Amino acid sequence: MISLSSHVLDTTSGKPVADLPITLTCPDGSAVSAVTNSDGRCKDWPGVSFTGGIYQLRFECDRYLRSTHGESFYPFVDIHFEMTDAGGHYHVPLLISPFGFSSYRGS
Template sequence: MGQLTTHVLDTMHGRPAAGMAVALWRQGDSAPLRELVLNADGRADGPLLSAAALQAGRYRLVFAVADYFRGAGVALPEPPFLGDVVIEFGLADAAAHYHVPLLVSPWSYSTYRGS
């Protein structure tokens, strides 16, 4: 059974990005599939998509980075260097596990296909 998961680490503070808002979009949709807030481990409480809801196609994860760092007491300039971090990616195999981690600070980010 395929699934899509994410995990965000706050590299400025060296901890999970607990409380960060995330939205998941499918390309072409006019509304997000999911909107959530990451738990204490910087993860969703379950898969973002799984089973029949996980379909091959193009997707977008939008991470509210500036709001998260402001909420953590970081003084950001206006406008912040990073506001929302948008990761667009493709899912080719609906039976596979796709993990999209994000390592983020107010000034940089990195992602990759995790396991």
Template sequence: MSTNRLQQLKGHILPGNKLIRAMASPLTTHVLNTAKGVPGANIALSLHRLQDPSTETWLLINTGHTNADGRFPGLMTRQDFLCGVYKLRFETAQYWETMGETSFYPYVEIVFTISDPDQKYHIPLLLSQFSYSTYRGS
């Protein structure tokens, strides 16, 4: 790769790039398949915000699949990131089926509260066929 092309790429990906920072999601996730020690690639997921606690009505914000690194870039925009209760739902049964495996959990829902939308929140999912764990990452 030429030096000029590397410099162009560097300008797009370095943290000092204002465009990248403006587009960066304030909420990120990462799935790790702990049974195999690899990223959880191509897992269908959806992001929801609790719209009405009295009826448990959830507003769908985004859907998609994790990338080859087990991440979902652009999960949500900074302007849509409000205080509230959110839910990330991972379709784990489909993921394991594509690998010829079965899973005890057909899906994983992680419900969490955003109290300061100016912060960055990272919600990792550590996954195997018979267990999962999560935490608030940085």
């Protein structure tokens, strides 16, 4: 069984980012939207049954970065990644600031 979670952290403030919109696009082109919870986490993808393939997470950063830091170089961040049928749980965190971002495969 494959599962997916994400976590958004603001590296400038050192705090999680709540209510950040995220869109998950599946290998078949279907998409589902969600938002991060109060701890900056998202693990619920309504109606998605994960299979192996290439997925995309789009993090809508502009509103948050402008309201918190006054500016944003990145209106959104797209992360493409591949999940395999034997992959188990995938965790894709995003670390953001007004002028930089990074991601990695978490646990």
